Amino acid sequence: MYAGKILRVNLESREVKVFEPEKSLYEEFVGGGGVAVNLHLKMESYKAEPFSKENPLIIMTGPLTASAFSCSRAQFTARSPLTYAWGESSSGGKFATYLKRAGWDGLIVEGKSDKPVYVYVDSSGAEVKDASFLWGKTTYETQEEIKKDEGDVSVAAIGPAGENLVRYACILVDNSRAAGRTGMGAVMGSKNLKAIAIAKEEKFTPEPKNIEEYRKAMNDLLTRFKESFMGKMLREVGTGGYVESAEMFGDLPVRYFTRGVFGKADKISSNYIVERYFEKHDGCLGCPIKCGKVLNYKGEKYHLPEYETLASYGSLLMIDSAEVLIEMNHLANSLGMDTISSGVTIGMAMYLTEEGIKDFGIKFGEAEKAKQLLEDIAYRRGIGDLLAEGTMRIEEKLGLEGIAAHVRGLEIPMHDPRAFSSLAVAYATNNRGACHLPHQMYNVEMGMKIKEYGIVSEDRFENKGKGIITAKMQNYAEIFNSLVMCVFVPAKPKQISALLSSATGLDYSVERIYEIGERTFLKKREFNELAGRGKEYDKLPKIILQPVEGGSEGNVPDIELQLKEYYEFRGWN
Structure with missing residues (x-):
C-alpha cells in the first residue's frame, strides 16, 4: 500500500x-x-x-x-x-x-x-x-x-x-x-x-487489495503478539524486564565487557523502576502493547529506559542506581545521543583509566562524573571532544588495538557473544556494524525457531552451524526493516506473507519474502564494499574474546569457524 x-x-x-x-x-x-x-x-x-x-x-x-x-x-x-x-x-x-x-x-x-x-x-x-x-x-x-x-x-x-x-x-x-x-x-x-x-493529515489512506484477508492476517498476528511472553513482558515492564535474565545467561555486559557477574541486576531492572515510578503506558501510534512507560520521578515526567540503556549506563559502567540511570537516560535523550555508543565509549574511558593506559579522570561506578561526561561529549568540551569521536577513533588516536568494543566503528550493544555464540558472526557481518537488530540471534539461541528456513539452535555455546543460521536469520530479518515493522513482533514468515500479499495483491510467498530479505542484505553489503568497509572489517575486538565468569561459563565463540561457514553459505570467496 x-x-x-x-x-x-x-x-x-x-x-x-x-x-x-x-x-x-x-x-x-x-x-x-x-x-x-x-x-x-x-x-x-x-x-x-x-x-x-x-x-x-x-x-x-x-x-x-x-x-x-x-x-x-x-x-x-x-x-x-x-x-x-x-x-x-x-x-x-x-x-x-x-x-x-x-x-x-x-x-x-x-x-x-x-x-x-x-x-x-x-x-x-x-x-x-x-x-x-x-x-x-x-x-x-x-x-x-x-x-x-x-x-x-x-x-x-x-x-x-x-x-x-x-x-x-x-x-x-x-x-x-x-x-x-x-x-x-x-x-x-x-x-x-x-x-x-x-x-497530521488524511490525504492518503492505505487500502488493502483484499481487505478481509488483510484483517484476518492482522488479527491472527495481533493475537499471537498479545499472548506471547515477549508481548506480555513488554506490556508490563518494557524491554528492561530482561535485565535479570540477561545476567543469568551471562548476556549482561559488565565492567566494559571484562566481567560476567554484576550482582545487582535487580537494582537496575525495569521491574524495580516500574514498581516504584510507573505512571502510564506509552508507545508508538497504533501499537497494542505500548512497551514505553511514563514515569513519575521526583514529581516530573520521565521515560523508562530501555534494556540497552539500563545495561550500557548500568552494569557496563558499574553503576547500580536505577535512579541515576533514569536521569542519565533523560539527559542523553535531551542532548540527542545514542545511549549504547555513549555508554560503551564512557566505559572504555573508565577501563583505560583503571588499567593505567590513559587517564580520562573517571573510574567505574563514578555516576556523577559519567553524567557530566555526557554533557561534555555533547558540547565537545575538554576530553569530551575525543570521546565524541567514538571508540574506534579513540583507539586509533591512542595507538591501541583490540580494546575498543566496536565492529566497523559501531559500538557493541548489550548482548554478549560469549553467552550466545552466534552473536559473534552476527556482529562481525552486520551491515551497519555491531548490532543486535534486526537479527536478534540471542532469541534464536534461547529457543526461537523459524522452521520454514531451518533457523534452529540446539546449543547456545555451539559454534558449528552458527554461520549458516545467522546468514539465514539476517536474510529473514531484513523484511522487518523493509516493512518497516517493529522487530519485537513475533511474526512468522507465513504471517508476514499473508499480510503483505493481502495488502498489495501480489504473491509474496514465504520463499519470496526470504529472497527479498537476502537481496536487500546483499545490497547493503554492496554499499559497504563500495564504501571501503568490506571483508576486512568482519572481525571482533579482543576485549570480548576473553573468557569471563558467570552465565557464559567461560565460553569464547570461535569467530573464525563461524565466518568460514558464513562465507561458504553465502557463496563468497
Whole structure:
C-alpha cells in the first residue's frame, strides 16, 4: 500500500521536488531500508564524506505503515559518520504514519543549509523554515517550540550532540522514540537541519487489495503478539524486564565487557523502576502493547529506559542506581545521543583509566562524573571532544588495538557473544556494524525457531552451524526493516506473507519474502564494499574474546569457524 511518491528537499537551493519510484522497486524491495539502499546506491552516497552536503538523508516508510499495528516506524538512512559504512536507524512514534497519511512514502533531504533550518512537511509538499531560534536547544525543547508554531505535528529533532557533530548523535522522535544508532543525528547536524515536522493529515489512506484477508492476517498476528511472553513482558515492564535474565545467561555486559557477574541486576531492572515510578503506558501510534512507560520521578515526567540503556549506563559502567540511570537516560535523550555508543565509549574511558593506559579522570561506578561526561561529549568540551569521536577513533588516536568494543566503528550493544555464540558472526557481518537488530540471534539461541528456513539452535555455546543460521536469520530479518515493522513482533514468515500479499495483491510467498530479505542484505553489503568497509572489517575486538565468569561459563565463540561457514553459505570467496 504505497502513496507512490517520495518528497525530495534540497536545503541549499530550497528546491522541493516529487519523485515517483518505479513500481518494480517497491515490488522487489518492499520499502524501508530496502528501497532506501537502492536510492543511495543510485545516488552514489558511498562516495560522499558523511558530513558533506553530498551525503543525502533518506527517510522511508513501508507498505503497512498507517495501516498495520507496530508499523508506525520510519527508517532513517545515510552514509554513517561513525562507521563510514551503511547507516540506518529506525524509530517509532507517529512520524511514519503522519508522513504516509500526508501522501508520501518517504523523504529525501539533500544539500546543506547556510543557517539552521527545519523542514515542515504536509500533503502539498515541504517548506524549509528558519530554525536559528531553535539552535542550541535540547530535543525536548525543540519539539515543544515547533508544536507551538505548527500545531499537531510529529517532530524528529536533534539536540546539541547532533549540532556539534558527535559521531553517534541520534534523532529523537515524538518525545520518547529514538533513531539511535550510526549517527543519523550528526548527519542532520552537518546539514544545519534541526528538525523535521510532519503535519497530521488524511490525504492518503492505505487500502488493502483484499481487505478481509488483510484483517484476518492482522488479527491472527495481533493475537499471537498479545499472548506471547515477549508481548506480555513488554506490556508490563518494557524491554528492561530482561535485565535479570540477561545476567543469568551471562548476556549482561559488565565492567566494559571484562566481567560476567554484576550482582545487582535487580537494582537496575525495569521491574524495580516500574514498581516504584510507573505512571502510564506509552508507545508508538497504533501499537497494542505500548512497551514505553511514563514515569513519575521526583514529581516530573520521565521515560523508562530501555534494556540497552539500563545495561550500557548500568552494569557496563558499574553503576547500580536505577535512579541515576533514569536521569542519565533523560539527559542523553535531551542532548540527542545514542545511549549504547555513549555508554560503551564512557566505559572504555573508565577501563583505560583503571588499567593505567590513559587517564580520562573517571573510574567505574563514578555516576556523577559519567553524567557530566555526557554533557561534555555533547558540547565537545575538554576530553569530551575525543570521546565524541567514538571508540574506534579513540583507539586509533591512542595507538591501541583490540580494546575498543566496536565492529566497523559501531559500538557493541548489550548482548554478549560469549553467552550466545552466534552473536559473534552476527556482529562481525552486520551491515551497519555491531548490532543486535534486526537479527536478534540471542532469541534464536534461547529457543526461537523459524522452521520454514531451518533457523534452529540446539546449543547456545555451539559454534558449528552458527554461520549458516545467522546468514539465514539476517536474510529473514531484513523484511522487518523493509516493512518497516517493529522487530519485537513475533511474526512468522507465513504471517508476514499473508499480510503483505493481502495488502498489495501480489504473491509474496514465504520463499519470496526470504529472497527479498537476502537481496536487500546483499545490497547493503554492496554499499559497504563500495564504501571501503568490506571483508576486512568482519572481525571482533579482543576485549570480548576473553573468557569471563558467570552465565557464559567461560565460553569464547570461535569467530573464525563461524565466518568460514558464513562465507561458504553465502557463496563468497
